[in-house]
Amino acid sequence: MSDVATHTIAVSPWQDFKEITKMRLSISVVFSSVAGYFLGTSEIDWAIVAMLAVGGYFMVGASNAYNQVLERDLDALMDRTKNRPVASGRMSVKTALGIAILFTILGLATLFYINPQTAMFGGISIFMYVLLYTPLKTKTPLSVFVGAFPGAIPFMLGWVAATNDFGIEPGTLFMIQFFWQFPHFWAIGWFLFDDYKKGGFFMLPTGKRDKGTAVQVILYTVWTILISLVPAFGVTGGLFLSPIAAIIVGGLGVFMLYWAVKLYQKRDAATAKKLMLSSVTYITLLQIVFVVDKFLR
Structure with missing residues (x-):
């Protein structure tokens, strides 16, 4: 009975929709964008928040749908991804492309309604993720560097949505999430190394689970912590972090660095x-701390 029920859930249209748009990832991206909006706005407009959330979900969902179409044959080789809708054959390429194109149009239109710059950065994100990052994943470890650009856009996108301006503040938010992605994705590439190998993906900087990769994980974790604390020094315009908030962010960074060092030791x-x-945990709580700190000042 339980096996049949599980199978039914696995192939339900709702489950396939969640898979093709990577709902959990998309929601986390929306969270990041909304946090950026709260940081950038002087007065919260909940209609803009709603449009940013919906438009952001459409854009991330579109990127993921394109990705699963392009990588369907490779996804079928890996345990982690072989049950995805397109890779498993449950959803046709035509249907997946239709979802991706529809989401692209709806996402760009929604973000454009907020302001043109927000739509522009949303479009850049899709372009880089689908046409640069995705094909490079099977060719070079530098794909993580390329993928860090579209991955870093959501946090700063919220600020741009709030201000229709790109300056030092959204640039700093971009850099925080940019550097954070290296230890994050290298950690994933490490514990899924064998599965990624089946699909021919090169995720680790040295191509191996060795000391060289572990050292780079530590270095980029340190860079992430340092750039996250820069707003505490009053050099990032309207983006500011109080001393207490900086101590909390620093503590979160030490927690992350602890596991980076542990990885070097244990591998x-x-x-x-x-x-x-x-x-x-670090990036989620950091965004919460930044927002709470702003509204408590």
Whole structure:
């Protein structure tokens, strides 16, 4: 009975929709964009927040749908992805492309209604993710560097949505999320190394789970912490972090750095997974701390 029920859920249209748009990832991206909006706005307009959330979801969902169409044959080779709608054959390429194109149009239109710059950065994100990052994943570890650009856009996108301006403040938010992605994705690439290898993906900087990769994980974790604390020094315009908030962010950074050092020491999949979880905790709580700190001042 339970096996049949599980199978039914796995192939339900709703489940396939969640898979093709990577709903959990998309929601986390929306969260990041909304946090950026709260940081940039002087007065919260909930209609803009709603449009940013919906438009952001459409854009991320479109990117993921395009990605699953392009990588369907490789996805079928990996345990982690073989049950995705297109890779498993449950959803046709035509249907997936239709979803991707529809979401692209709706996403760009929604973000454009907020302001043109927001739509422009949303479009750049899709372009870089689909046409640059996706094909490079099977060719070079530098794909993570390329993918960090569209991945870093959401946090700063919210600020641009609030101000219709790109300056030092959204640039700083971009850099925080840009550097954060390296230890985050290298941790994933480490504990999923064997599965990624089946699909021919090159995710780790040295191509191996070795000391060289672990050292780079530590270095980029340190860079992430440092750039996250820059707003505390009053050099990032309207983006500011109070001393207490900076101490909290620094503490979160030490927690993440602890697992990065542990990975260097142990170099095993279990520690890499803990680093990945600590990185998700770091970026989520950092965004909350930045927003709460602004509204408490």
